[in-house]
Amino acid sequence: MFSDKTAGMGEAYSPGSPRSVDHRTQVGADRSRRTRTKLIRGAFRAFASHGVDARMIDLVTREAGVARGTFYNHFRTFEEVFHETAKAVSIEIIRIVDPLVRQQSDPAARVACGVSSVVKLAIAYPTFAQFVVRGGPSAVTAGSLASEIVPGDIEAGISSGRFSISDRKLALDLILGPVLMAFHKVLTEKVSSSYPNLLAQAVLQSLGVSKASAQKFAFRDFGKIEIPSDSIFAKASS
Amino acid sequence: MFSDKTAGMGEAYSPGSPRSVDHRTQVGADRSRRTRTKLIRGAFRAFASHGVDARMIDLVTREAGVARGTFYNHFRTFEEVFHETAKAVSIEIIRIVDPLVRQQSDPAARVACGVSSVVKLAIAYPTFAQFVVRGGPSAVTAGSLASEIVPGDIEAGISSGRFSISDRKLALDLILGPVLMAFHKVLTEKVSSSYPNLLAQAVLQSLGVSKASAQKFAFRDFGKIEIPSDSIFAKASS
Amino acid sequence: MFSDKTAGMGEAYSPGSPRSVDHRTQVGADRSRRTRTKLIRGAFRAFASHGVDARMIDLVTREAGVARGTFYNHFRTFEEVFHETAKAVSIEIIRIVDPLVRQQSDPAARVACGVSSVVKLAIAYPTFAQFVVRGGPSAVTAGSLASEIVPGDIEAGISSGRFSISDRKLALDLILGPVLMAFHKVLTEKVSSSYPNLLAQAVLQSLGVSKASAQKFAFRDFGKIEIPSDSIFAKASS
Amino acid sequence: MFSDKTAGMGEAYSPGSPRSVDHRTQVGADRSRRTRTKLIRGAFRAFASHGVDARMIDLVTREAGVARGTFYNHFRTFEEVFHETAKAVSIEIIRIVDPLVRQQSDPAARVACGVSSVVKLAIAYPTFAQFVVRGGPSAVTAGSLASEIVPGDIEAGISSGRFSISDRKLALDLILGPVLMAFHKVLTEKVSSSYPNLLAQAVLQSLGVSKASAQKFAFRDFGKIEIPSDSIFAKASS
DNA sequence: CATGAATGAGGGTTCATTCAT
DNA sequence: CATGAATGAACCCTCATTCAT
Secondary structure (H helix, E strand, O other): OOOOOOOOOOOOOOOOOOOOOOHHHHHHHHHHHHHHHHHHHHHHHHHHHHOOOOOOHHHHHHHHOOOHHHHHHHOOOHHHHHHHHHHHHHHHHHHHHHHHHOOOOOHHHHHHHHHHHHHHHHHHOHHHHHHHHHHOHHHHHOOHHHHHHHHHHHHHHHHOOOOOOOOHHHHHHHHHHHHHHHHHHHHHOOOOOOHHHHHHHHHHHHOOOOHHHHHHHHOOOOOOOOOOOOOOOOOOOO | OOOOOOOOOOOOOOOOOOOOOOHHHHHHHHHHHHHHHHHHHHHHHHHHHHOOOOOOHHHHHHHHOOOHHHHHHHOOOHHHHHHHHHHHHHHHHHHHHHHHHOOOOOHHHHHHHHHHHHHHHHHHOHHHHHHHHHHOHHHHHOOHHHHHHHHHHHHHHHHOOOOOOOOHHHHHHHHHHHHHHHHHHHHHOOOOOOHHHHHHHHHHHHOOOOHHHHHHHHOOOOOOOOOOOOOOOOOOOO | OOOOOOOOOOOOOOOOOOOOOOHHHHHHHHHHHHHHHHHHHHHHHHHHHHOOOOOOHHHHHHHHOOOHHHHHHOOOOHHHHHHHHHHHHHHHHHHHHHHHHOOOOOHHHHHHHHHHHHHHHHHHOHHHHHHHHHHOHHHHHOOHHHHHHHHHHHHHHHHOOOOOOOOHHHHHHHHHHHHHHHHHHHHHOOOOOOHHHHHHHHHHHHOOOOHHHHHHHHOOOOOOOOOOOOOOOOOOOO | OOOOOOOOOOOOOOOOOOOOOOHHHHHHHHHHHHHHHHHHHHHHHHHHHHOOOOOOHHHHHHHHOOOHHHHHHHOOOHHHHHHHHHHHHHHHHHHHHHHHHOOOOOHHHHHHHHHHHHHHHHHHOHHHHHHHHHHOHHHHHOOHHHHHHHHHHHHHHHHOOOOOOOOHHHHHHHHHHHHHHHHHHHHHOOOOOOHHHHHHHHHHHHOOOOHHHHHHHHOOOOOOOOOOOOOOOOOOOO
C-alpha cells in the first residue's frame, strides 16, 4: 500500500498479473487500482475548481465518488495526492502533445509546437487550465515535462545555434512564464484562434530567434491534437 | 467603516482631518488608521509566509499583533484584506520603481527598467517575491501597475514602432509571465547579478525589439533602487 | 493559557486581582477560570460514567455544557484534562477528609480514619467511586494523597513501632489495593454500615497491628464527614 | 458459530469430533479453531499493550495475524472477545498455579501459595500483569478463579477457624486488592525476591491470621512454577 | 471460512465569527 | 474601537463493520 501504482491516467500499462498470486488477491488489486484512479481524477477536478486548499480531502472523495475513508487506503496526506495528480497531468500532456512534437526536428519548431499545442489544449479543456493556474508554478514545474522534455529542446536549440540565449534556466522561465499567463488569460477572456501561435512566436523571439524565423516556425501546421477518450481531461467518468 | 482608508503603506499623506471633530475623535481615528495599517502589514507577511489560504484571519491578526476581533472592525472578509494588500503592494512597487522609470523616455527603456528593477526588488526582498508567487496571477494583475502603468508603456511602444507586436494583451502576458517565473526562481536558487537585465532583454525581444537594441536598452544603468524605511517590504515593525 | 490555573474545585482561593491589569482583562480571566472549572467538573462526570476512553472530549464538553471548541482554549489533550481532574479529585478528598484525620494523633488511628472515611465518601458519592474505579491505579496514585499524606502516616507508624511491616511501598499497596476493591464493591452491591470500619481494621492488621488494637482503632468515632456544597462531588451545577 | 469453543489456550483437549462428518469438514473445523485461538492470543497481547479501549479490533486482528473480516467469523463484539480472553487467562492461571496449591491442605497455606505464585507469575510474565492492570477489576473478577477457587479457600479458612474474619466478600477484596496493586507495582519498579511472600503474609494477617503464623505460611517452599510452552503467556507465536 | 478494499458513523480539531466588556 | 473567550460549522481522520470474491 502507498506504493507507486499509478502510471498516467489511461491505465495504459498492463501489470502482467503474476500467476503466483491467487485470484482473490488479483481481483482486490484491480479494484484498488481503479479506486486509486478515481481518486486522482477526483483530485484533478477538485484542484481545478477550488484551488489548492488545506482542506480538500472531503472534496476530493466527493468528486471521486468514493467514501471518505477510502482516501486513506491510498494516500496519507493531501500533498501526496496533489503530487501524484500533478505527475499524472504532466504525463497526460506528454501523451497528448508528444506525438505532434516528435514530428518536428528543428528545436525551434518543437518548442513552438509544444507551446502552441499546450495552449490549444488549455483552450479546449478549461479544467486543465484551471488546474495549472490554481496549482501555480508548482503544478507547472512538477513532472518530467518541465524537468526533461522542454530542457532537452532548449539544449538542442542552443547547441545548434538556433537560440542565441545562453542561460538554460532563464530560457525555461521564458517558456513557462508566458504559458502560465496564457492559461490565466484563456480562463478569463476569449482569445483569437491565432493566439497560441502568436504566443509561440513571441516565446521564440525571447529565446533569440529572429522575428521572421519565429513567425515561420510558430505558424507551421502541426496537425490536430487528439485526446484519448480515457483522458483525465475528459469529463468525469465514474 | 470599511471605506477605503488606505493608500500605500507609508502613511505618507494625511487625509485632511475635518476641523469640526474634537481631539478625542481625532485620536481615535488615528489609532484606527494605525491598526488598519498593522493589519495590512500583517496580511502581507501572512500571505508571504503561508500562501493564500481560506483560513488565515488568525494568522493575519497574530502577525499584526492585534486581537482577533479587531479584524472585523476593519474588514469583513478575507478577500477584502487580500485585495487591499495586493493594492498596497502594487502602490508600493510604483512608489519605489517609478522614480527610476520616469527618468527613461523610450518605451523600451521604460519597460526594461521596470522589469529589471522589480526583479531586483524581489531579490532584495524575498518576502515580496513570496507574496507575489503565493498570490499567483491575481497578485500580479491587481493594482494599477498591471492595469495602467505597464499597458501605457506598451501602447507607447507599439505606437512609436519600437515594439512590432500588435496584440496589447499578449504583450502584457509576455511581460508579466516571465516576471512571475523569475520571482519563483529567485526564491529557490541564487541568480547572477545580470539575471534581471538578461530577463529584461528577453522580454523586449519577445515584444519584437531586435536583439541588439534589446540588449542596449536592458543593460542601461537605471540607477539605484531606494526603499523607504517605512515600506511594507521592510522587516516587521509592530 | 494552559498554565496551571486550578487549585481544587471549590474556587476557594482568591487570586488577589492585580490592580495593574485593566478591568476587561480581569473579567476575561474570571470567565476563563469559571469555564475551566466547568470543564474539569465535566471531565469528572464523563470519566465516572464512561471510563477512560480515547474519545472523550466531546463527552467532556457536553457534560460541561460548553462548546466543543472551548475545550482547546483550556487543554491541549485528553491526558491533560484527565491529569488535572485526577489532581482536583485528590485535592478534594484531602479537603474533605483531612479535617477528620488531623484530629487523630496515632498513626494507626489516622490510617483507619482515612481509609474508613474515604470508603464512606465513596458510598455517599458513587460518582466519586466510579471515577476512581474507571481511572484505575492511575487515578488512585495521582495527587499528593498517595504520594505524600498516606506515606507520611506509614512512616510515622513504622517509626513509632505501631506497624510491624518494614517495606513502605508494600504498605502503601496494602492500603490502596483494598480501598480500590472496596470502591468497586460499593458500586455493585449494598454494604453494611460497619463495612468501612471492618475494611480499615483488616488494613491495619495487614500492616502488622494486632487484631485487638486494629479493632479498637478502626471503630473509633471519627466524626461526621462534611461535604462543601461547591464540591466537585456534588451533582452537576452549570 | 459463536458457540463456546475455547477452553484454555493449550488446545489440550480434543472436542470429540463426530464421526459422521467427512474429512474436509474436519479440516475446516480445525482451521477455524486455530484461527479462533490466534484471535484470543492476539486479543491478550493487544489488551496487555494498549489497555481496554473501545476501538481495538484492528489491533487484535493485526496481533493475531489474520485479516480484519475474520474477526467477525468468530466474535460479534469487542466485549465478547474480551470476556473470552479474560476467561482464558483465568483458566490459564489455574492451569499453572493449581498444581502447586493442591499440594497444600491448610487454607492459609493455600491462599499464601496462590497469592505468592500469581505475583511471581506476574513478575516473570509482565504481559500477564499488564493485561490484568489494564483490564482493571473486571479482569480480576472474571473467570472461576475469583468466583470459585479463592472463595472456596476463604470458606474453608473461616470454617476451620484459621481466619478470624467473618465477611466472605470483604475477605475476597482483601486478597484481590493487594494482588492488583502488586501487579501495578511489578510493572513500574523492581521488587525484591521476597516481595511475593511478604505480600502473602500481609494478606493472611488482614484475614486475621496472627503475624507469626502468617509468616510461617507465607514463606513455605511451594515449589517451582512451571509454564507450559503452549501457554498464552509465552511470547507470541503465530 | 479467510481475505482485505470499501464504507461511513462518530469523534477530534481548527478557525472564522460573535459578543460582552 | 480593541479585546479575547466562547462558539459551532466544517473538515480531518480513525476504525468497526460489511461484502464481493
